[in-house]
Amino acid sequence: MIVGKAVNRVDAEAKASGTAKYVADLVDRNALVAKVLHSTIANGTVLSFDLDEAYKVPGVVKIVTCFDVPDKQFPTPGHPWSTHKAHQDISDRKLLNTRVRFYGDDIAAVIAEDEIAATRALKLIKVEYEEYEPILTYEDAMKDGAMAIHEEKPNNVVVHSDYEMGNFDEAIKEEGLIKVEGTYETPIVSHCHIENAGSYAYMESGRIIVVSSTQIPHIIRRVISQALDCGMGKIRVIKPYIGGGFGNKQDALTEPLNAFLTSVVGGRCVKLFYTREETFVCTRTRHAMKFFIESYVRKDGTFAARKIKAYSTQGAYASHAHALVANAVNGFRMMYPVGAIKGDAYTVYTNLPTAGAMRAYGIPQIGFALEAHVDDICQKAGFDKVQFRRDNMMQVGFVDPFTTIACHSSGLDECITRGKEYVNWDQKIEEYKNQTGDIRRGVGMAVFCYKTGVYPIALETSAVRMVLNQDGSTQVQMGATEIGQGADTVFSQMAAETLGFTLDKVNLISTQDTDVTPYDTGAYASRQTYVSGMAVKKTALSLKKKICEFAGYMLNRDPSDLDIEDNNIVHVGTREKYLTTEEVAMEACYSLENSNHISAEETHHCSDNTYALGCCFAEVEVDIPMCSVKILKIINVHDSGKIINPQTARGQVHGGMSMGIGYGLYERLIIDPKTGKTNNDNLLDYKLMTVLDTPDLGYDFVEPEDPSGPYGNKALGEPPVIPVAPALRNAVYNATGVAVNAIPLHPQRLFEEFSKAGLIK
Amino acid sequence: MKKQLVTCTINGKVRENYIDPRASLSDLLRGEEHLHSIKHGCDVGECGACTVVIDGETYNSCIYMAIWAEGKNITTLEGLSTLDGTISDIQQAFIDEGAIQCGFCTPGFIMSSLPIIESDEEFTRDEIKKQVSGNFCRCTGYDTIVTAIEKTHNKRKAERAKK
């Protein structure tokens, strides 16, 4: 068995030795340099430019402005395209925009011979704006008479949706219910992949080639073709190794403009690499959300009814738009599918940096709100926090009435048991009762559920090609992408497992090139091991069948008698060895009688989905006068089904926990409330987790086999980030008795909350 | 601007390059020497992805002027592999411990760890953390990186003690 083993990553040596090539390592050194001019107002219209001084800078080749780009709006999010008009993504931006919608909007671009010339020219462009008052909160954007940020949405509501499971109004009439209300808020945060956004583009025979740091090469090709209004066949997108994405690169970022820029300089190679500051402000962020929750619980500790109203601050452009908050309010229902439940969600345009996809897609937001709220309920009603969750949480057999997604497997109960043990929960709950003094300790926990893929909301398709090489190895081509999460490694393991090959006989091609790579929508959701994994399995079975057929021809045996094990053709029953796969491959390639290029290509159209589940348990020490939180112990326990590779799985959990700690305690984008300018658009002022902020990270897996996953597996890439922030918030609550309903729990917020509660005088 | 000659030792070889005096050392190493292990995550000394060792000390090469390299001895990640491509123990430890994900921070982290693993001093985990706290990683949560450095440090110390 190779699936399930902690093998080293297939790309680790290239990355450890420095030979792995990323976008910036591939670009021609004579490439022209493009730089984007970003608006210095948050809301307004560009009236004119004065380019005279800028053009005087030696080395400037061309300047294009928002008045020079095609008058065409296009969508950017990395969703599979819908052929149904009603489900298509919102087209609301141009390559460069005359109507300025946030501080940092793209309004012009300079192409120059070198970076210094481009940068100097940018500074010399004079812009005349008509300026309007920035609209920086969803509340202001939804006010009567508020100015429309996009004329297509006069009230600034991008989308509003609602649902009702059961009858809420009837349900709350039940005698003796306890009502608990709460308002919870999450901040705008940044992905902070260490490689910034960037691409380069050039033309060949009338076609545009874009090499980009993206999670979704096939989708980027479609978006460019929409932006430039040309056939998809005219565009070729190549994705080499990338330095992280976390959802930010599940969006068209620099690529459409970059493709346009090469076309205005006769197809010369143009590179467009964003700086860290631009990556913070001008790519995508995580949506800030605000939730109003009202719950009615019975004295026996079960939900009778609850409802949620959610507001998602979209920022300037739609990007993934409503999909995130819709996911959040669905998550509100799915985690505890008990009683009547009502959801109401708004996505609202504002003059802020554009929010898009980020690891776990709306669920860290609702995860914080819901799990904080559950602790509030337990506190008010006197319930045991763990038992209440156990009594109400999703169980195997649950089928969500709206999405039809079924709970095929659940190890959540066992996850909770192990988490409790790790922090010594029962004893600590007793120990930390009735504390006084400046330094107090507490324990907290949170659970989550997470949909693995995007079915049935969107198309789930994945194609794989496998070619048998003459040495009996196979090269595997996939549209699914490696973005750091370890996809190439687990796919290689899956291919080896199903083919009966050893891992060294599987060469997975890491680079995607839309000219040659089979179609897959790419790295997002936590879909690839689940959806693309099915395509690997299907293609491997098909290749194996063809190898056995040729071996049967060589051996004069029925192919159904044959199997492959450790690169040998063996008898399916006795396991007697007949041939090596290399012998079969050589004969198949060079046979004078029956030459046969053995290869397989299959598409898997997935029409299933499944929930990954898990929890976080944390113990903290709060220094009340210092308003600081120290993590003493923390563990995430995951049910992600069968683990394909314990080493890479641990990596996902560690990385997600680190991001979750940052989300709970430190990270936020700080926007100037008057101008809309981002004040901490760099790695010094944005409090990104350093190694010193990271405590020992506990992790564990409960591994029920999921019957719908290709190898019993389900989502793991995104979930680890979800339960951490609420577990920390609940631990601080347990320690101090102060329920903080917004993250991050930075000192300033804690000071305000502790002061309000009388802990600081 | 008129280019200037900079002569320095890079990964054991004396190299001469004519370079724009406004260029950074990372420009020289990436642009002229094609040493692509040097990554850029910020260009202003915040992220550590461009770390190299100059005369035994670690520096962010993005904020170190190329012309300051005159006469200096510079090591990049490429310099850690032998000529036949065999990687060093610290690189292998990063692989074995699962300390690499997207790999973009990896070269910088490995370079930042060199003064630790080459030192005879004792380093606790917390001290290792302090030493490499100028390097960011968004993927791994750092835990396995610290372990890779810790194990290599202990291994080298034991090897030196035997000699």
Ligand code: FES
């Ligand atoms: S690129 Fe040099 S420190 Fe970030």
Ligand code: FES
């Ligand atoms: S491995 Fe991706 S930033 Fe460290």
